[in-house]
Amino acid sequence: MSERLSLVDLTVRFGRTTAVEGVNLKLPTGVIGCLLGPSGCGKTSILRTVAGFESPSAGVVRLHGNTVAGAGWGHPPEQRRVGMIFQDLALFPHLTVADNIGFGLPKKPADKRQKRIDELLELVGLPGMGKRYPHHMSGGQQQRVAIARALAPKPEILLLDEPFSSLDVELRETLPRELRDILREAETTALLVTHDQTEAFAMADIVGVMQAGRLHQWDTAYNLYHRPETPFVADFIGQGTRIAGTMVGPGRVKTELGLLEGQVSHEYPPGTEVDVLVRPDDVIIDADGPGVAEIEERVFRGANFLYTLALPGGTRLLSLAPSHDHYAPGVRVNLRPAFTHLVLFPRGGGFRHADSDDE
Numbered sequence: 001m002s003e004r005l006s007l008v009d010l011t012v013r014f015g016r017t018t019a020v021e022g023v024n025l026k027l028p029t030g031v032i033g034c035l036l037g038p039s040g041c042g043k044t045s046i047l048r049t050v051a052g053f054e055s056p057s058a059g060v061v062r063l064h065g066n067t068v069a070g071a072g073w074g075h076p077p078e079q080r081r082v083g084m085i086f087q088d089l090a091l092f093p094h095l096t097v098a099d100n101i102g103f104g105l106p107k108k109p110a111d112k113r114q115k116r117i118d119e120l121l122e123l124v125g126l127p128g129m130g131k132r133y134p135h136h137m138s139g140g141q142q143q144r145v146a147i148a149r150a151l152a153p154k155p156e157i158l159l160l161d162e163p164f165s166s167l168d169v170e171l172r173e174t175l176p177r178e179l180r181d182i183l184r185e186a187e188t189t190a191l192l193v194t195h196d197q198t199e200a201f202a203m204a205d206i207v208g209v210m211q212a213g214r215l216h217q218w219d220t221a222y223n224l225y226h227r228p229e230t231p232f233v234a235d236f237i238g239q240g241t242r243i244a245g246t247m248v249g250p251g252r253v254k255t256e257l258g259l260l261e262g263q264v265s266h267e268y269p270p271g272t273e274v275d276v277l278v279r280p281d282d283v284i285i286d287a288d289g290p291g292v293a294e295i296e297e298r299v300f301r302g303a304n305f306l307y308t309l310a311l312p313g314g315t316r317l318l319s320l321a322p323s324h325d326h327y328a329p330g331v332r333v334n335l336r337p338a339f340t341h342l343v344l345f346p347r348g349g350g351f352r353h354a355d356s357d358d359e
Protein backbone atom coordinates (compact mmCIF):
# COMPACT_ATOMS: atom_id res chain seq x y z
CA MET A 1 0.00 0.00 0.00
CA SER A 2 1.41 3.41 -0.90
CA GLU A 3 1.52 6.23 1.60
CA ARG A 4 -0.84 9.08 0.93
CA LEU A 5 0.35 11.21 3.84
CA SER A 6 3.52 11.10 5.84
CA LEU A 7 4.70 13.38 8.58
CA VAL A 8 8.38 13.26 9.38
CA ASP A 9 9.57 14.73 12.70
CA LEU A 10 6.87 17.38 12.43
CA THR A 11 7.15 20.19 14.95
CA VAL A 12 4.81 23.20 14.99
CA ARG A 13 5.45 26.15 17.29
CA PHE A 14 3.39 29.27 17.91
CA GLY A 15 5.76 31.74 19.58
CA ARG A 16 6.86 30.00 22.77
CA THR A 17 4.14 27.32 22.58
CA THR A 18 5.14 24.01 21.05
CA ALA A 19 1.83 22.71 19.72
CA VAL A 20 3.27 19.65 17.93
CA GLU A 21 6.59 18.02 18.73
CA GLY A 22 8.51 15.54 16.59
CA VAL A 23 5.47 13.72 15.20
CA ASN A 24 6.04 10.86 12.74
CA LEU A 25 3.20 9.02 11.05
CA LYS A 26 2.30 7.37 7.77
CA LEU A 27 -1.24 7.12 6.43
CA PRO A 28 -1.61 4.62 3.58
CA THR A 29 -3.88 5.32 0.61
CA GLY A 30 -7.53 4.49 1.24
CA VAL A 31 -7.10 4.31 5.00
CA ILE A 32 -9.02 6.39 7.56
CA GLY A 33 -6.77 7.69 10.31
CA CYS A 34 -7.68 9.60 13.43
CA LEU A 35 -5.79 11.80 15.87
CA LEU A 36 -7.26 11.40 19.32
CA GLY A 37 -6.33 13.27 22.46
CA PRO A 38 -7.38 15.77 25.09
CA SER A 39 -8.01 19.42 24.29
CA GLY A 40 -4.89 21.37 23.39
CA CYS A 41 -2.74 18.32 22.56
CA GLY A 42 -1.96 19.57 19.04
CA LYS A 43 -4.45 17.63 16.87
CA THR A 44 -5.86 20.63 15.01
CA SER A 45 -2.39 22.09 14.52
CA ILE A 46 -1.38 18.91 12.67
CA LEU A 47 -4.49 19.06 10.51
CA ARG A 48 -3.94 22.74 9.68
CA THR A 49 -0.31 22.05 8.80
CA VAL A 50 -1.32 19.21 6.47
CA ALA A 51 -3.92 21.50 4.86
CA GLY A 52 -1.39 24.32 4.40
CA PHE A 53 -2.80 26.89 6.85
CA GLU A 54 0.31 26.60 9.05
CA SER A 55 3.94 25.82 8.18
CA PRO A 56 6.11 23.37 10.12
CA SER A 57 8.74 24.80 12.47
CA ALA A 58 10.72 21.64 11.78
CA GLY A 59 10.15 18.41 9.88
CA VAL A 60 8.24 17.81 6.67
CA VAL A 61 4.77 16.99 5.34
CA ARG A 62 4.55 14.67 2.34
CA LEU A 63 1.43 14.09 0.28
CA HIS A 64 1.57 11.21 -2.12
CA GLY A 65 5.37 11.16 -1.92
CA ASN A 66 5.77 14.90 -2.66
CA THR A 67 7.13 17.16 0.05
CA VAL A 68 4.54 19.94 0.33
CA ALA A 69 5.89 21.65 3.47
CA GLY A 70 9.12 21.90 5.44
CA ALA A 71 10.65 24.13 8.11
CA GLY A 72 9.23 27.61 7.52
CA TRP A 73 7.66 26.97 4.12
CA GLY A 74 4.73 25.21 2.51
CA HIS A 75 2.72 25.01 -0.68
CA PRO A 76 -0.52 27.01 -0.40
CA PRO A 77 -3.66 25.01 0.46
CA GLU A 78 -5.14 25.28 -3.05
CA GLN A 79 -2.14 23.45 -4.51
CA ARG A 80 -2.43 20.46 -2.16
CA ARG A 81 -5.73 18.89 -3.26
CA VAL A 82 -6.86 18.55 0.32
CA GLY A 83 -10.54 18.49 1.29
CA MET A 84 -11.61 19.82 4.68
CA ILE A 85 -14.69 19.47 6.83
CA PHE A 86 -14.83 21.74 9.85
CA GLN A 87 -16.90 21.55 13.04
CA ASP A 88 -19.44 24.08 11.81
CA LEU A 89 -19.64 22.46 8.31
CA ALA A 90 -19.50 25.95 6.73
CA LEU A 91 -22.16 25.28 4.08
CA PHE A 92 -23.19 28.29 2.01
CA PRO A 93 -26.74 29.09 3.21
CA HIS A 94 -27.72 31.01 0.05
CA LEU A 95 -26.75 28.16 -2.29
CA THR A 96 -28.77 25.02 -2.98
CA VAL A 97 -27.40 21.65 -1.97
CA ALA A 98 -26.36 20.99 -5.59
CA ASP A 99 -24.56 24.35 -5.81
CA ASN A 100 -22.87 23.76 -2.47
CA ILE A 101 -21.59 20.41 -3.74
CA GLY A 102 -20.60 21.85 -7.11
CA PHE A 103 -18.83 24.86 -5.57
CA GLY A 104 -15.37 23.34 -5.58
CA LEU A 105 -15.70 21.56 -8.90
CA PRO A 106 -13.48 22.77 -11.70
CA LYS A 107 -15.31 24.43 -14.59
CA LYS A 108 -16.89 21.59 -16.51
CA PRO A 109 -19.69 21.33 -19.08
CA ALA A 110 -23.01 21.58 -17.23
CA ASP A 111 -24.04 17.98 -17.91
CA LYS A 112 -20.75 16.55 -16.57
CA ARG A 113 -20.99 18.77 -13.53
CA GLN A 114 -24.58 17.68 -12.88
CA LYS A 115 -23.56 14.03 -13.30
CA ARG A 116 -20.84 14.38 -10.66
CA ILE A 117 -23.25 16.16 -8.27
CA ASP A 118 -25.85 13.40 -8.77
CA GLU A 119 -23.22 10.74 -8.13
CA LEU A 120 -22.21 12.44 -4.90
CA LEU A 121 -25.81 12.91 -3.75
CA GLU A 122 -26.29 9.18 -4.32
CA LEU A 123 -23.08 8.36 -2.47
CA VAL A 124 -24.09 10.29 0.63
CA GLY A 125 -27.65 8.96 0.61
CA LEU A 126 -29.41 12.17 -0.51
CA PRO A 127 -30.55 11.35 -4.06
CA GLY A 128 -32.84 13.98 -5.57
CA MET A 129 -32.23 16.55 -2.82
CA GLY A 130 -30.04 18.87 -4.88
CA LYS A 131 -32.62 21.66 -5.09
CA ARG A 132 -33.05 22.04 -1.36
CA TYR A 133 -31.34 24.65 0.76
CA PRO A 134 -29.16 23.62 3.72
CA HIS A 135 -31.49 25.19 6.31
CA HIS A 136 -34.31 22.90 5.13
CA MET A 137 -32.31 19.84 6.07
CA SER A 138 -31.55 18.03 9.32
CA GLY A 139 -28.14 18.24 10.99
CA GLY A 140 -27.21 14.79 9.72
CA GLN A 141 -28.27 15.65 6.17
CA GLN A 142 -26.25 18.88 6.26
CA GLN A 143 -23.28 16.86 7.43
CA ARG A 144 -23.63 14.63 4.38
CA VAL A 145 -23.83 17.64 2.07
CA ALA A 146 -20.57 18.89 3.62
CA ILE A 147 -19.01 15.50 2.93
CA ALA A 148 -20.23 15.48 -0.66
CA ARG A 149 -18.90 19.00 -1.19
CA ALA A 150 -15.49 18.06 0.24
CA LEU A 151 -15.31 14.90 -1.91
CA ALA A 152 -16.48 16.59 -5.14
CA PRO A 153 -13.05 17.66 -6.43
CA LYS A 154 -11.63 14.18 -5.58
CA PRO A 155 -9.12 15.36 -2.97
CA GLU A 156 -5.91 13.44 -2.27
CA ILE A 157 -6.93 13.40 1.36
CA LEU A 158 -9.95 14.50 3.35
CA LEU A 159 -9.30 16.24 6.66
CA LEU A 160 -12.08 16.35 9.23
CA ASP A 161 -11.84 18.49 12.36
CA GLU A 162 -14.28 17.30 15.06
CA PRO A 163 -16.96 16.82 12.38
CA PHE A 164 -19.59 15.54 14.80
CA SER A 165 -19.22 17.99 17.66
CA SER A 166 -22.15 20.19 16.65
CA LEU A 167 -24.56 17.26 16.22
CA ASP A 168 -27.00 15.91 18.77
CA VAL A 169 -26.23 12.78 20.76
CA GLU A 170 -28.30 10.42 18.62
CA LEU A 171 -26.60 11.46 15.39
CA ARG A 172 -23.21 11.27 17.02
CA GLU A 173 -23.85 7.56 17.52
CA THR A 174 -24.95 6.70 14.00
CA LEU A 175 -23.22 9.21 11.75
CA PRO A 176 -19.59 8.18 12.34
CA ARG A 177 -20.31 4.68 11.02
CA GLU A 178 -22.31 6.04 8.08
CA LEU A 179 -19.55 8.47 7.24
CA ARG A 180 -16.99 5.68 7.44
CA ASP A 181 -19.02 3.64 4.95
CA ILE A 182 -19.29 6.61 2.59
CA LEU A 183 -15.54 7.23 2.74
CA ARG A 184 -14.82 3.55 2.18
CA GLU A 185 -17.10 3.43 -0.81
CA ALA A 186 -15.40 6.49 -2.28
CA GLU A 187 -11.99 4.92 -1.44
CA THR A 188 -11.04 8.14 0.30
CA THR A 189 -7.95 8.61 2.42
CA ALA A 190 -8.99 10.63 5.46
CA LEU A 191 -7.54 12.06 8.63
CA LEU A 192 -10.00 12.87 11.39
CA VAL A 193 -9.44 14.77 14.62
CA THR A 194 -11.50 14.11 17.71
CA HIS A 195 -11.27 13.91 21.49
CA ASP A 196 -14.02 11.24 21.55
CA GLN A 197 -12.81 7.63 21.63
CA THR A 198 -16.12 6.19 20.51
CA GLU A 199 -16.05 8.34 17.38
CA ALA A 200 -12.40 7.50 16.74
CA PHE A 201 -13.01 3.77 16.99
CA ALA A 202 -16.24 3.87 14.97
CA MET A 203 -14.59 5.70 12.08
CA ALA A 204 -10.92 4.98 11.89
CA ASP A 205 -8.72 2.08 10.80
CA ILE A 206 -5.76 3.54 12.61
CA VAL A 207 -5.74 5.89 15.58
CA GLY A 208 -2.99 8.13 16.96
CA VAL A 209 -3.12 9.02 20.64
CA MET A 210 -1.67 12.47 21.34
CA GLN A 211 -0.74 14.30 24.49
CA ALA A 212 1.02 17.65 24.88
CA GLY A 213 2.12 17.80 21.25
CA ARG A 214 3.50 14.26 21.15
CA LEU A 215 2.11 11.28 19.30
CA HIS A 216 2.31 8.39 21.76
CA GLN A 217 1.14 5.59 19.48
CA TRP A 218 -0.22 5.28 15.93
CA ASP A 219 -1.95 1.95 15.81
CA THR A 220 -5.14 -0.08 15.50
CA ALA A 221 -7.78 0.35 18.19
CA TYR A 222 -7.15 -3.27 19.24
CA ASN A 223 -3.46 -2.61 19.84
CA LEU A 224 -4.10 0.67 21.64
CA TYR A 225 -6.29 -1.21 24.09
CA HIS A 226 -4.35 -4.45 24.39
CA ARG A 227 -0.80 -3.34 23.64
CA PRO A 228 -0.50 0.27 24.77
CA GLU A 229 3.06 1.50 24.39
CA THR A 230 2.98 4.19 27.05
CA PRO A 231 1.24 4.60 30.41
CA PHE A 232 -0.69 7.55 28.97
CA VAL A 233 -2.21 5.38 26.22
CA ALA A 234 -2.94 2.64 28.76
CA ASP A 235 -4.86 5.10 30.94
CA PHE A 236 -6.49 7.11 28.15
CA ILE A 237 -7.88 4.18 26.15
CA GLY A 238 -10.46 1.99 27.84
CA GLN A 239 -10.64 1.26 31.52
CA GLY A 240 -8.06 -0.33 33.73
CA THR A 241 -5.70 0.12 36.63
CA ARG A 242 -2.01 -0.46 37.12
CA ILE A 243 -0.70 -2.65 39.93
CA ALA A 244 2.81 -2.85 41.33
CA GLY A 245 4.98 -5.85 40.49
CA THR A 246 8.56 -7.10 40.56
CA MET A 247 10.16 -9.04 37.72
CA VAL A 248 11.29 -12.45 38.91
CA GLY A 249 12.30 -13.89 35.54
CA PRO A 250 11.49 -13.72 31.82
CA GLY A 251 7.74 -13.21 31.48
CA ARG A 252 7.20 -13.61 35.25
CA VAL A 253 6.04 -10.87 37.58
CA LYS A 254 5.30 -11.09 41.29
CA THR A 255 2.27 -8.98 42.27
CA GLU A 256 -0.39 -8.73 44.94
CA LEU A 257 -2.54 -10.85 42.62
CA GLY A 258 0.08 -13.63 42.79
CA LEU A 259 2.69 -14.66 40.28
CA LEU A 260 1.64 -13.54 36.82
CA GLU A 261 3.19 -15.32 33.86
CA GLY A 262 2.82 -14.81 30.17
CA GLN A 263 3.99 -13.10 27.07
CA VAL A 264 5.13 -9.63 28.11
CA SER A 265 5.03 -6.33 26.23
CA HIS A 266 8.63 -5.66 27.21
CA GLU A 267 11.22 -7.72 29.10
CA TYR A 268 12.95 -6.21 32.14
CA PRO A 269 15.77 -7.76 34.22
CA PRO A 270 14.82 -9.70 37.38
CA GLY A 271 14.35 -7.36 40.33
CA THR A 272 12.98 -4.48 38.19
CA GLU A 273 9.99 -2.77 39.75
CA VAL A 274 7.20 -2.54 37.20
CA ASP A 275 3.56 -1.53 36.84
CA VAL A 276 1.27 -4.16 35.33
CA LEU A 277 -1.77 -2.96 33.39
CA VAL A 278 -4.94 -4.72 34.55
CA ARG A 279 -8.00 -4.38 32.30
CA PRO A 280 -11.45 -5.32 33.65
CA ASP A 281 -11.37 -8.50 31.54
CA ASP A 282 -7.97 -9.56 32.93
CA VAL A 283 -9.29 -10.66 36.34
CA ILE A 284 -12.17 -13.04 36.86
CA ILE A 285 -14.16 -13.13 40.07
CA ASP A 286 -14.02 -16.70 41.32
CA ALA A 287 -16.77 -17.25 43.85
CA ASP A 288 -15.28 -20.50 45.17
CA GLY A 289 -12.06 -18.90 46.34
CA PRO A 290 -10.89 -18.00 49.83
CA GLY A 291 -11.91 -14.40 49.35
CA VAL A 292 -8.88 -12.12 49.21
CA ALA A 293 -10.56 -9.19 47.52
CA GLU A 294 -13.46 -7.11 48.75
CA ILE A 295 -16.19 -5.84 46.45
CA GLU A 296 -16.20 -2.08 46.90
CA GLU A 297 -18.62 -1.02 44.22
CA ARG A 298 -20.59 -2.46 41.36
CA VAL A 299 -22.12 -0.79 38.34
CA PHE A 300 -24.83 -2.52 36.34
CA ARG A 301 -24.05 -2.55 32.63
CA GLY A 302 -26.84 -4.75 31.26
CA ALA A 303 -25.06 -7.92 30.21
CA ASN A 304 -22.48 -7.50 32.94
CA PHE A 305 -21.49 -5.72 36.13
CA LEU A 306 -18.34 -3.67 36.44
CA TYR A 307 -16.92 -4.29 39.90
CA THR A 308 -14.37 -2.24 41.77
CA LEU A 309 -12.38 -4.54 44.04
CA ALA A 310 -9.91 -3.77 46.83
CA LEU A 311 -6.98 -6.08 47.54
CA PRO A 312 -5.66 -6.37 51.14
CA GLY A 313 -2.68 -4.11 50.37
CA GLY A 314 -5.06 -1.34 49.24
CA THR A 315 -4.69 -1.87 45.47
CA ARG A 316 -7.91 -1.33 43.52
CA LEU A 317 -8.89 -3.31 40.44
CA LEU A 318 -11.79 -3.41 38.02
CA SER A 319 -13.44 -6.64 36.92
CA LEU A 320 -16.27 -7.35 34.50
CA ALA A 321 -18.55 -10.24 35.37
CA PRO A 322 -21.76 -11.57 33.79
CA SER A 323 -24.73 -9.96 35.50
CA HIS A 324 -26.38 -13.26 36.46
CA ASP A 325 -23.76 -14.00 39.16
CA HIS A 326 -23.72 -10.85 41.18
CA TYR A 327 -21.90 -9.97 44.37
CA ALA A 328 -22.92 -7.33 46.85
CA PRO A 329 -20.57 -4.59 48.04
CA GLY A 330 -18.66 -5.74 51.13
CA VAL A 331 -18.54 -9.41 50.03
CA ARG A 332 -15.09 -11.02 49.80
CA VAL A 333 -14.26 -12.94 46.66
CA ASN A 334 -11.31 -14.69 45.16
CA LEU A 335 -9.77 -13.45 41.94
CA ARG A 336 -8.37 -15.49 39.10
CA PRO A 337 -5.95 -13.72 36.79
CA ALA A 338 -6.84 -14.30 33.13
CA PHE A 339 -4.15 -12.35 31.32
CA THR A 340 -3.52 -13.29 27.70
CA HIS A 341 -0.39 -11.14 27.81
CA LEU A 342 1.15 -8.75 30.31
CA VAL A 343 1.54 -5.05 29.59
CA LEU A 344 4.40 -3.77 31.74
CA PHE A 345 5.82 -0.31 32.36
CA PRO A 346 8.78 0.66 34.51
CA ARG A 347 7.46 1.76 37.93
CA GLY A 348 6.78 5.46 38.19
CA GLY A 349 4.97 5.88 34.91
CA GLY A 350 7.97 6.69 32.69
CA PHE A 351 7.84 6.18 28.96
CA ARG A 352 9.27 2.98 27.60
CA HIS A 353 10.65 4.77 24.55
CA ALA A 354 14.24 5.93 24.70
CA ASP A 355 13.35 9.28 23.09
CA SER A 356 10.63 10.10 25.58
CA ASP A 357 11.53 11.81 28.78
CA ASP A 358 8.35 13.29 30.20
CA GLU A 359 5.27 11.89 32.00
Ligand SMILES: Nc1ncnc2c1ncn2[C@@H]1O[C@H](COP(=O)(O)OP(=O)(O)OP(=O)(O)O)[C@@H](O)[C@H]1O
Nearest residue numbers: 014017018019038039040041042043044045046195
Ligand atom coordinates in the same frame (compact mmCIF):
# COMPACT_ATOMS: atom_id res chain seq x y z
N1 LIG B 1 -2.58 30.18 16.20
C1 LIG B 1 -2.11 29.87 17.40
N2 LIG B 1 -1.41 30.76 18.14
C2 LIG B 1 -0.91 30.44 19.35
N3 LIG B 1 -1.09 29.25 19.96
C3 LIG B 1 -1.82 28.32 19.29
C4 LIG B 1 -2.36 28.57 17.99
N4 LIG B 1 -3.03 27.46 17.57
C5 LIG B 1 -2.89 26.56 18.57
N5 LIG B 1 -2.16 27.07 19.59
C6 LIG B 1 -1.79 26.37 20.84
O1 LIG B 1 -1.20 25.13 20.47
C7 LIG B 1 -1.62 24.10 21.34
C8 LIG B 1 -2.31 23.00 20.53
O2 LIG B 1 -3.53 23.48 20.00
P1 LIG B 1 -4.45 22.63 19.02
O3 LIG B 1 -5.61 23.50 18.65
O4 LIG B 1 -3.63 22.08 17.94
O5 LIG B 1 -4.92 21.46 19.98
P2 LIG B 1 -6.16 20.46 19.84
O6 LIG B 1 -5.67 19.17 20.34
O7 LIG B 1 -6.68 20.50 18.46
O8 LIG B 1 -7.19 21.08 20.85
P3 LIG B 1 -8.81 21.16 20.77
O9 LIG B 1 -9.30 19.75 20.84
O10 LIG B 1 -9.14 21.97 21.99
O11 LIG B 1 -9.13 21.84 19.48
C9 LIG B 1 -2.52 24.75 22.37
O12 LIG B 1 -1.72 25.05 23.49
C10 LIG B 1 -2.99 25.99 21.67
O13 LIG B 1 -3.29 27.00 22.61
